[in-house]
Amino acid sequence: MKATAWLCAIPAVWAFGTSLEKPLEREAPLRCPDYSSYAFRRHPPFSAGKFELPYQRPDPACRKFNLSEVEETIRSMKTVVKDPDLFRLFENCFPNTLDTAIAWKGKAAKPYSEKDEDLTFITTGDINAMWLRDSANQLQSYKTLLRANKSSSSLASLFRGAINLQARYILTSPHCNAFQPPTEATSLTAEYPFGAGTDYVVPTPESSAVFECKYELDSLAAFLQLSHEYYVGTRDTTFFGRHRWAEAVETIMNTTSALLAGTYAADGSVAPSPYQFQRQTTTASETLGNGGAGSPVRNGTGLVRSAFRPSDDACTYQLFIPANMMYSRYLGLCADIMDKLDRDKARQMRSFADSIRVGIEKYGRVNHRLFGKIYAYEVDGYGSHNTMDDANIPSLLSSAMFGYVHRSDPIYQNTRRFVLSNENPYFMSGPVINSTGGPHVGPGMAWPMSLIVRILTSDDDAEIVDSLKQLLSSTDGLGLIHESISTQSASIWTRQWFSWANGLFGQMMLDLRERKPHLLGLSYQ
Numbered sequence: 001m002k003a004t005a006w007l008c009a010i011p012a013v014w015a016f017g018t019s020l021e022k023p024l025e026r027e028a029p030l031r032c033p034d035y036s037s038y039a040f041r042r043h044p045p046f047s048a049g050k051f052e053l054p055y056q057r058p059d060p061a062c063r064k065f066n067l068s069e070v071e072e073t074i075r076s077m078k079t080v081v082k083d084p085d086l087f088r089l090f091e092n093c094f095p096n097t098l099d100t101a102i103a104w105k106g107k108a109a110k111p112y113s114e115k116d117e118d119l120t121f122i123t124t125g126d127i128n129a130m131w132l133r134d135s136a137n138q139l140q141s142y143k144t145l146l147r148a149n150k151s152s153s154s155l156a157s158l159f160r161g162a163i164n165l166q167a168r169y170i171l172t173s174p175h176c177n178a179f180q181p182p183t184e185a186t187s188l189t190a191e192y193p194f195g196a197g198t199d200y201v202v203p204t205p206e207s208s209a210v211f212e213c214k215y216e217l218d219s220l221a222a223f224l225q226l227s228h229e230y231y232v233g234t235r236d237t238t239f240f241g242r243h244r245w246a247e248a249v250e251t252i253m254n255t256t257s258a259l260l261a262g263t264y265a266a267d268g269s270v271a272p273s274p275y276q277f278q279r280q281t282t283t284a285s286e287t288l289g290n291g292g293a294g295s296p297v298r299n300g301t302g303l304v305r306s307a308f309r310p311s312d313d314a315c316t317y318q319l320f321i322p323a324n325m326m327y328s329r330y331l332g333l334c335a336d337i338m339d340k341l342d343r344d345k346a347r348q349m350r351s352f353a354d355s356i357r358v359g360i361e362k363y364g365r366v367n368h369r370l371f372g373k374i375y376a377y378e379v380d381g382y383g384s385h386n387t388m389d390d391a392n393i394p395s396l397l398s399s400a401m402f403g404y405v406h407r408s409d410p411i412y413q414n415t416r417r418f419v420l421s422n423e424n425p426y427f428m429s430g431p432v433i434n435s436t437g438g439p440h441v442g443p444g445m446a447w448p449m450s451l452i453v454r455i456l457t458s459d460d461d462a463e464i465v466d467s468l469k470q471l472l473s474s475t476d477g478l479g480l481i482h483e484s485i486s487t488q489s490a491s492i493w494t495r496q497w498f499s500w501a502n503g504l505f506g507q508m509m510l511d512l513r514e515r516k517p518h519l520l521g522l523s524y525q
Contacts, residue, residue: 032062035100036126039480039496049085050525051472053479056092057099064102067155069145070095073510080513083524085472092479094506097138101125101499104185105152105161112168117243118152120161121181121188125499128191129211131178132166133310134500136222137393139229141503144510146233159230160239166223167248173205174220174255175275176213177312198280200292202273215275217259217306217323218394220252224330225402227337237340246341249334253352256327259306262299262381275307285313285439294318298381302359310392311440317378317386321364322394325404328356365411370423374415375399388426389419390438391447391484397436400457407457420454430487433474437484441494445484448474449501452481452508464512464519471505472524481505 035058042054060066074091081087101123108117122135139162142155149156169179181188194210201213227245230236240246258274265271276292288294294307297318304327306320332353338346366376366385375396376385389396397419400407407413418424419436428437428446436450437443451467458464474485476493481502483495512520 036497047084047088051085053085053088056479063099065098081520086524090509093502096502097499104188106184109184117164118157118161119165120158121185125497129178132219133222135162136226137500138503141507143229148234148236156234164243167244170248171251173210174251175215176205176210177216177219178211179209180211200278202276214308216308217304218310218326221327221330224334228330228333231337240337241341256304259304263296288314301363301381302355311390311438313440315378317380319379321375322396324356324360325399326394328353329404371414371418373411374418389424389436391436391450398453428487432487432490433470433485441484446487447484448481452504455508469524
């Protein structure tokens with residue numbers, strides 16, 4: 001149900017802004033522009049390069065969350081990034097989640113908690129709902145700045161609040177992907193209440209908290225990713241024992257263990273499906289076949305089923321390899337946290353993670369006629385496989401970015417060459433931009449997110465420079481990263497406000513500062 005707004009369909013409307021219920025620096029003015037409209041217009045001052053990119057940050061008083069370390073990072077990057085347009089794109093994008101998407105931050109109320117529990121509600125940007133995957137990735141942009149800090153106005157507090165709120169959502173509705181504001185956020189209004197639409201879901205979720213209930217394995221993996229990044233940045237093991245983190249992990253393991261099951265029982269009868277989803281729709285990728293159970297899956301593969309992809313599109317085959325890669329990776333890493341709380345549970349986590357990896361390497365590899373042995377995007381365990389890649393993370397391309405494989409791994413390199421070629425049915429090429437797209441928006445629409453991941457997984461200077469040039473020249477003069485762009489016309493795109501992609505661009509630029517600083521000193525005019 002993730003919305004896609006076309007340029008020609010974006011209304012030029014101003015709306016009342018909403019300040020945080022507990023402002024961290026100063027009260028917001030009575031009127032702040034709605035950022036969907038604000039991002040659709042060019043604002044001075046303009047960069048000094050040929051693209052003359054606008055300054056798209058809201059007024060400081062209209063920003064949702066201010067962090068001095070983020071502002072200092074932006075200032076320090078100005079001495080490193082010599083191209084004025086490239087710096088302006090970083091300046092706009094890196095703080096975008098903090099500026100625009102921290103919709104509410106506060107404390108949990110009874111009956112949810114009797115302790116001092118942080119909560120952070122993060123929207124995708126243009127949709128007033130919190131996706132587990134998106135919110136984890138939005139905060140990931142700032143992971144290199146994360147330090148232990150007990151202050152409620154710190155970056156660490158933002159992470160704690162997101163982890164706590166995600167844990168609450170998972171405990172009540174573990175098969176769901178997107179959620180409404182918590183009841184404590186009285187200034188926010190729930191949109192499109194679940195149950196008022198046409199979705200049929202089994203098991204029935206906690207409808208008052210849910211925005212959408214598409215089961216996506218990567219959503220559960222995203223909670224583990226966010227937890228791991230907080231732990232690495234802070235070494236704050238006490239936090240994980242204070243609230244309900246361990247219970248949420250237990251729920252995740254129980255949910256995914258049930259989804260190891262195949263379609264058929266040992267006697268040939270149809271086994272009860274652990275999850276079903278049906279929607280009245282004219283779009284095939286918005287619902288599941290076979291009575292909502294999806295395509296048949298072989299039993300005993302060691303792989304966890306996923307009904308939907310990170311694009312929120314239905315899986316063709318439910319053994320979705322990138323999500324299994326991500327889940328295996330972060331389940332194993334979070335066992336290090338669980339070691340401090342429950343060693344037996346930590347051993348179970350490592351064993352589960354290892355068994356998924358075995359399943360990936362056994363069932364997830366296929367032989368391609370041009371590229372040799374590669375990873376498939378989806379399989380069913382019976383021999384059917386889907387050889388493609390989608391721009392949304394986790395993807396096959398991003399598997400080296402999140403550490404399932406090293407970027408030098410031969411099978412990953414074969415897979416990468418396939419993904420970035422015209423053999424991938426969703427690789428989009430043209431005079432404007434060349435990158436992976438996907439069925440969510442459709443053929444001909446390339447996603448800048450994939451170009452950013454291409455940079456993050458590359459050691460080749462020429463490839464990185466070419467990708468940066470494409471990103472810089474394809475914002476349609478708005479100075480922000482769009483969801484998708486027509487390969488034939490830079491003026492045709494979706495979503496002028498896509499916080500995840502903006503943050504990912506900033507994350508990539510900081511990565512280049514560490515790995516390839518000389519490339520940031522070049523001109524991209």
